[in-house]
Amino acid sequence: MSARRIAFLRIAVVALAVGLLEALCRLHVIDPLTMVPPSAMAAGLAELLASGKATDDIVATTRVVAIAIAVSIVLGILLGIGLHAAPRLKRAVAPLLTSYYAVPVFVFYPTLILIFGLNEIPMIIVGAMFAIVVMAINTMNGLDRVPRSFEKTARVLRLSPLQTIAWIMIPSAFPYLISGIKLAVAYCFIGVIAAEFILSTVGLGHAIAFAYNEFENRTMYALMLLVLGSVTAINLLLYAFEQRMRRRRERI
Amino acid sequence: MSRTAIDRLLVAGGVLLAWQALHHWAGEFAMPSPLATVLTAGRLITDDGFASHALASLEAVALAFAIAAVGGVGLGAWLGASRVAGAVAEPILTALYALPKVTLYPMILLIFGLGLSAKVAFGAIHGIMPITLFVMTGVQNIPVVFIKAAHSLRMSPSQVALHVLLPSALPELLSGLRVGLSLTLLGTLIGEMFASREGLGYLLMQGIALVEGDQILAITLILFVVAVSLNMLLHRFERRARGRYGADAGL
Numbered sequence: 001m002s003a004r005r006i007a008f009l010r011i012a013v014v015a016l017a018v019g020l021l022e023a024l025c026r027l028h029v030i031d032p033l034t035m036v037p038p039s040a041m042a043a044g045l046a047e048l049l050a051s052g053k054a055t056d057d058i059v060a061t062t063r064v065v066a067i068a069i070a071v072s073i074v075l076g077i078l079l080g081i082g083l084h085a086a087p088r089l090k091r092a093v094a095p096l097l098t099s100y101y102a103v104p105v106f107v108f109y110p111t112l113i114l115i116f117g118l119n120e121i122p123m124i125i126v127g128a129m130f131a132i133v134v135m136a137i138n139t140m141n142g143l144d145r146v147p148r149s150f151e152k153t154a155r156v157l158r159l160s161p162l163q164t165i166a167w168i169m170i171p172s173a174f175p176y177l178i179s180g181i182k183l184a185v186a187y188c189f190i191g192v193i194a195a196e197f198i199l200s201t202v203g204l205g206h207a208i209a210f211a212y213n214e215f216e217n218r219t220m221y222a223l224m225l226l227v228l229g230s231v232t233a234i235n236l237l238l239y240a241f242e243q244r245m246r247r248r249r250e251r252i
Numbered sequence: 253m254s255r256t257a258i259d260r261l262l263v264a265g266g267v268l269l270a271w272q273a274l275h276h277w278a279g280e281f282a283m284p285s286p287l288a289t290v291l292t293a294g295r296l297i298t299d300d301g302f303a304s305h306a307l308a309s310l311e312a313v314a315l316a317f318a319i320a321a322v323g324g325v326g327l328g329a330w331l332g333a334s335r336v337a338g339a340v341a342e343p344i345l346t347a348l349y350a351l352p353k354v355t356l357y358p359m360i361l362l363i364f365g366l367g368l369s370a371k372v373a374f375g376a377i378h379g380i381m382p383i384t385l386f387v388m389t390g391v392q393n394i395p396v397v398f399i400k401a402a403h404s405l406r407m408s409p410s411q412v413a414l415h416v417l418l419p420s421a422l423p424e425l426l427s428g429l430r431v432g433l434s435l436t437l438l439g440t441l442i443g444e445m446f447a448s449r450e451g452l453g454y455l456l457m458q459g460i461a462l463v464e465g466d467q468i469l470a471i472t473l474i475l476f477v478v479a480v481s482l483n484m485l486l487h488r489f490e491r492r493a494r495g496r497y498g499a500d501a502g503l
Contacts, residue, residue, distance in 0.1 A: 006336070006339045006340055009336070009340045010340045010341075010343065010344065013340060013341075013344065014344065033362070034359075034362045034363055035359065035362065035363075088255075088259055089259070089263075091256055091259065092256065092259035092260045092262065092263045093263055095260070095480050095483060095484050095487070096263070096267075096480065098430070098431075098434070098483050098487070099434060099476065099479040099480040099482075099483045101434050101435060101438055102433075102434040102435075102437040102438055102475070102476075102479035102482075102483070103437075103438070103441075103472055103475050103476050103479060104438055104441050104442055104445070104453075104456075107445075107456050107459075107460065107468055107471075107472055108468070108472075109460070110460045110463055110465075110468070111278075111282050111283060111465055111468065111469075114278075114281065114282040114463070114465070115278050115282050115283075182346075182350055183350060185350070186350035186351065186352055189352040189355075190352040190353075190354050193352055193354055193355055194354045194442070197354070197357075197446065198460060199460075205355075208355065208358060209358070211358075212358040212361075217362075220358055221359075224355055224356065224358075224359065227352065227355045228351055228352070228355060231350065231351060231352060232347050232351070235346075235347050235350050236343075236347065239343055239346070239347075
């Protein structure tokens with residue numbers, strides 16, 4: 001089956017799922033107090049964006065998440081390179097890395113508030129702490145799978161270690177880095193939004209919790225749509241980029 | 253003792269040292285020392301109330317993992333066996349996998365109310381995606397020769413499933429279950445933190461509300477030890493399966 005038909009089927013499946021949800025909500029099979037129809041979520045989101053009521057929350061969350069993503073990508077890649085370079089250390093910390101995500105790191109958020117005060121820093125740290133490990137694991141996996149012949153070629157060409165990393169290792173491991181970045185984005189959002197749920201005065205997590213407590217379902221679902229929609233959009237962009245890189249590589 | 257075991261002890265020692273240093277830097281209140289935390293954890297475990305919270309969490313994790321495992325293996329096997337369904341679903345699944353599902357907690361609360369079903373649902377939606385993805389890859393990578401050989405041996409469909417498909421997808425299946433269990437644990441704990449009145453997640457949230465650093469750290473330590481042990485146990489099964497059935501098993 002052609003790629004085009006598959007893409008068409010994919011859109012049809014998603015449209016069908018949304019349509020089904022819409023029908024169930026409209027026919028009151030799903031209680032309106034439980035969930036508003038997808039069309040109402042979208043309309044609510046449009047109103048919310050036009051009214052400008054959510055602008056401060058959007059700006060606050062975007063800022064914190066963006067900084068957390070940048071920090072976690074840089075530190076995660078460095079950590080991944082370090083672990084790849086030290087196989088003994090890698091084997092020793094492997095159980096810690098694979099179990100890392102079974103424990104919600106954002107429980108340290110209150111501790112961080114005690115240390116840094118109620119500002120953006122604890123949130124950035126929580127988001128970054130959550131995302132660094134997934135970035136490091138993916139970097140490490142990508143570097144581990146660089147063909148030996150590439151490394152040998154680098155040595156034959158007498159590239160310095162830095163040149164080898166920048167020109168051979170990173171480009172070769174690129175698909176893994178993109179997967180890492182996709183998950184790092186998601187984990188930064190999880191950490192920051194969970195922190196905003198727990199304690200904060202501004203931000204999308206705070207706004208969702210507030211709307212929930214005030215029984216403002218329309219606003220709440222509009223905000224949830226905004227968060228999930230933005231993450232999915234970033235994800236799809238990275239996915240398209242990844243596919244393009246992969247096709248380019250196949251041509252070589 | 254093997255070299256890896258020695259290295260692991262060294263890493264554990266390094267973590268403890270870093271923790272102690274952090275304790276001196278941040279102070280007793282914000283970051284209790286490792287020793288104090290172990291003592292608090294010991295006191296917690298022997299406390300009467302703790303057992304019922306731990307059992308509540310265990311029950312929720314077990315139920316959520318059962319749902320995630322059955323659903324994920326079934327869905328993954330179907331998507332892996334059908335080329336079209338797999339190609340259609342793969343990007344949708346990875347997008348769903350990467351959603352910050354913590355955002356959905358108000359919706360889960362509205363649907364299920366406060367209690368066991370809410371946290372089970374939360375755990376299951378976290379665990380099902382990785383299991384589905386791993387099983388799908390495992391089934392997709394079964395060599396066609398195996399299936400052809402099974403057909404020429406006139407094996408029945410159930411025999412093919414049990415003696416051919418299951419063993420050759422087993423390593424991936426076990427990886428999926430291991431990752432799925434970790435994420436189910438995370439999801440259930442998040443569910444307990446935001447949508448429950450019992451369980452270890454609820455105890456964590458209580459510690460957060462009352463700003464009890466020692467309580468938070470002790471529970472986190474207990475959870476981490478449990479998670480690492482479970483992971484290492486499953487990893488061992490996985491290595492054995494890979495050795496027997498994996499690509500390098502001399503087939």
